[in-house]
Amino acid sequence: MIYGDRRTGILVQGATGQQGSFHIQYMNAYARSVGGRGVVAGVTPGKGGQEVHGVPVYDSVRDAVAEHDIGAAVIFVPAAAAPDSIMEEAHAGIPVIVAITERIPVHDAMKAIAYARMEGATVIGPNCPGLISPGEVKMGIIPAHLASRGPVGVISRSGTLTYEVIHELTRAGIGQSTVVGIGGDPVIGQTFTDVLERFEDDPATKAAVVIGEVGGALEEEGVASTDLPVVGYIAGVSAPPEKRMGHAGAIVEGGEGDAASKIRRMEALGVPVARRVAEIPALVQELL
Amino acid sequence: MRLLECEAKEIYARYGIPVPKGVRVKAGEKIPDLSGIGPELVVKAQVEVGGRGKAGGIVMAAPADAARVADELFRKEIRGVPVREILIEERLPIRHEHYLSILVDRSTRQPVVLFAEAGGVDIELAAKETPEAVRRVTVSPLLTDIPPFALRDLLGARVKEFGPVVNRLWKVFREKDAMLAEVNPLVTTERGVFAADAKLIVDDNALARQGIAVNRDLSPREREAESHGFSYVELDGSVGVIGNGAGLTMATLDLIQFYGGAAANFLDVGGGADQERVKHAVRLVAGRPGVKVILVNLLGGITRCDDVARGILDAGVPQTVMVRLAGTNEAEGKKILDGRGYPMYVTMDEAVKAAVEAAR
Numbered sequence: 001m002i003y004g005d006r007r008t009g010i011l012v013q014g015a016t017g018q019q020g021s022f023h024i025q026y027m028n029a030y031a032r033s034v035g036g037r038g039v040v041a042g043v044t045p046g047k048g049g050q051e052v053h054g055v056p057v058y059d060s061v062r063d064a065v066a067e068h069d070i071g072a073a074v075i076f077v078p079a080a081a082a083p084d085s086i087m088e089e090a091h092a093g094i095p096v097i098v099a100i101t102e103r104i105p106v107h108d109a110m111k112a113i114a115y116a117r118m119e120g121a122t123v124i125g126p127n128c129p130g131l132i133s134p135g136e137v138k139m140g141i142i143p144a145h146l147a148s149r150g151p152v153g154v155i156s157r158s159g160t161l162t163y164e165v166i167h168e169l170t171r172a173g174i175g176q177s178t179v180v181g182i183g184g185d186p187v188i189g190q191t192f193t194d195v196l197e198r199f200e201d202d203p204a205t206k207a208a209v210v211i212g213e214v215g216g217a218l219e220e221e222g223v224a225s226t227d228l229p230v231v232g233y234i235a236g237v238s239a240p241p242e243k244r245m246g247h248a249g250a251i252v253e254g255g256e257g258d259a260a261s262k263i264r265r266m267e268a269l270g271v272p273v274a275r276r277v278a279e280i281p282a283l284v285q286e287l288l
Numbered sequence: 289m290r291l292l293e294c295e296a297k298e299i300y301a302r303y304g305i306p307v308p309k310g311v312r313v314k315a316g317e318k319i320p321d322l323s324g325i326g327p328e329l330v331v332k333a334q335v336e337v338g339g340r341g342k343a344g345g346i347v348m349a350a351p352a353d354a355a356r357v358a359d360e361l362f363r364k365e366i367r368g369v370p371v372r373e374i375l376i377e378e379r380l381p382i383r384h385e386h387y388l389s390i391l392v393d394r395s396t397r398q399p400v401v402l403f404a405e406a407g408g409v410d411i412e413l414a415a416k417e418t419p420e421a422v423r424r425v426t427v428s429p430l431l432t433d434i435p436p437f438a439l440r441d442l443l444g445a446r447v448k449e450f451g452p453v454v455n456r457l458w459k460v461f462r463e464k465d466a467m468l469a470e471v472n473p474l475v476t477t478e479r480g481v482f483a484a485d486a487k488l489i490v491d492d493n494a495l496a497r498q499g500i501a502v503n504r505d506l507s508p509r510e511r512e513a514e515s516h517g518f519s520y521v522e523l524d525g526s527v528g529v530i531g532n533g534a535g536l537t538m539a540t541l542d543l544i545q546f547y548g549g550a551a552a553n554f555l556d557v558g559g560g561a562d563q564e565r566v567k568h569a570v571r572l573v574a575g576r577p578g579v580k581v582i583l584v585n586l587l588g589g590i591t592r593c594d595d596v597a598r599g600i601l602d603a604g605v606p607q608t609v610m611v612r613l614a615g616t617n618e619a620e621g622k623k624i625l626d627g628r629g630y631p632m633y634v635t636m637d638e639a640v641k642a643a644v645e646a647a648r
Contacts, residue, residue: 079493103493104493105465105491105493105494105497106392106465106467106491106493106494107429107462107465107491107494110392110397110398110399110429111429111430113397114397114398114428114429114430115430143615143616146615156535157535158533158534158535158536159533159535159536159559160531160532160533160535160536160587161533161535161536161538161539162535163536163587163615164536164539164587164636167587167614184534184535186392186394186467187392187394187397188397189397191395211535213534213535213538214538215394216394216395217394217395218394218395221395235535235538235539235542236538236541236542237542237545237546238538238541238542238544238545238551239538239541239554240521240523243521244492244519244521245519245521245534245537245538245554246519246533246534246535246537246538246554246556247534247535248491248492248493249394250534250538259542275546276543276546276637277539277543277636278635278636278637
């Protein structure tokens with residue numbers, strides 16, 4: 001529980017939209033099952049006074065925080081409005097902001113994240129599935145039934161690949177402390193380095209899995225920054241250069257950020273790197 | 289999307305960055321009178337590939353010869369790319385070549401400005417061999433101008449000479465949603481500073497607001513895929529691949545390679561794919577020559593396995609479709625496909641191994 005726990009009240013931005021209302025239901029079903037507070041308020045400008053699955057909706061984040069104790073926000077609004085939502089929440093003093101929205105222009109993401117940092121807020125994402133601390137809290141869209149509570153922190157740039165990994169870990173009897181999808185865009189609020197730092201300070205986390213992909217060098221930087229035992233995996237070994245592999249950030253550019261060199265650098269730091277997802281549980285078991 | 293040099297230079301010129309005098313000529317167009325451009329000319333193929341000069345895409349010519357040189361260039365391919373447009377411009381009397389670029393730095397989440405005293409074609413090599421030769425300064429994305437201290441850090445004693453150009457490039461970078469705005473070389477001449485070359489890459493997520501309707505970096509099939517909301521990349525193997533989520537789909541491709549096969553494509557159907565989208569995806573992948581089998585690897589979170597199964601059935605393609613479905617409504621999905629000739633697998637490894645075997 002590194003970004004929140006059962007006591008964390010969550011605000012959903014874009015609460016009356018299809019995605020927002022769908023996931024309010026799932027987040028609150030999870031909260032009920034673990035005895036947590038879950039989503040306590042929603043925001044959609046112009047829809048104040050409505051309710052979504054029993055959650056009161058406000059016109060602005062300012063109105064919502066005046067009525068509720070809110071520790072985190074999850075954003076489901078479209079790309080054109082999401083940067084403004086990040087800034088609105090940061091300005092209202094919400095400390096953790098999870099941006100699920102994909103296809104936000106990079107310049108908008110850079111500005112919103114820079115602004116949020118000035119306000120002292122932590123941004124996770126954008127273009128991410130959010131996080132789950134099994135038994136404590138779910139902020140976002142990670143399917144809760146795949147996760148189980150335990151000592152392993154999972155950090156990933158991907159969504160469904162994360163689900164595959166936690167599914168494999170759970171099947172192997174290895175539970176997770178917190179699973180964080182940090183997002184598939186080139187510019188993201190929390191990097192591997194940031195999340196690993198939180199895992200190091202988290203008594204519930206004994207080891208971590210770093211699930212990376214082609215593009216940039218955030219995986220190597222993260223692994224180099226931590227003393228925590230880590231297992232790595234890098235997707236995109238077979239990815240051709242200069243082609244964007246689905247994620248805006250997943251591209252080998254100017255000969256940089258290819259999977260082979262990432263794996264080499266991680267292994268040079270003493271980190272075991274799985275070649276197949278199915279190998280991850282056994283490598284993690286060796287560290288525990 | 290990467291812009292052509294001539295497009296980037298037109299933008300730079302509008303922002304007050306001096307560029308050489310020149311004309312754009314498209315294939316099939318009549319080459320205009322070149323006598324007023326300069327005493328010596330450079331004929332440059334407009335292709336979106338690096339190392340263009342070394343590949344014969346840049347030719348010096350006297351004004352009287354330039355039309356003939358351009359005609360020859362139109363008949364060439366530069367690194368496999370046909371020449372559809374040419375820029376004919378004045379050859380500058382160059383004193384020195386420098387390097388200037390602004391790009392998105394993932395690690396600091398901010399733009400970074402790079403400057404090197406020595407510019408020219410081998411900047412990547414120079415940066416690797418003597419990293420200290422490239423000076424770099426990060427600038428907050430919230431600033432509309434680069435502050436003077438940052439210009440001093442970047443340019444040292446050359447602030448007066450290059451400062452204005454750096455700030456104008458900063459405005460281009462910000463206002464054009466650039467992932468990269470590069471001037472290499474940035475040249476000094478008796479007449480002042482010029483952008484002798486220009487490279488501008490626009491964020492694919494900002495093309496619409498930049499007024500760019502078509503992403504030219506994509507092939508026609510890739511564009512069709514995008515119109516359905518898929519992420520799609522063409523490869524040259526025989527196993528067609530459909531996955532949900534970029535990471536899982538990439539991991540599927542890697543596993544195909546691990547087991548000795550080769551994927552024909554990358555196709556991510558995206559989150560919450562329904563019956564109709566799955567049908568389109570299967571047909572799109574099946575329609576490509578050389579695809580022997582199709583592997584569908586979907587992990588349903590928001591995506592429902594029964595929807596996926598119906599989509600596969602609707603597609604009704606000639607190739608064998610091998611299926612690995614896990615997650616929401618998994619049992620219903622399997623029931624729909626059971627006994628209809630769709631091999632089904634529980635794990636990703638089993639499914640990939642079988643698909644590679646079947647494609648042999």
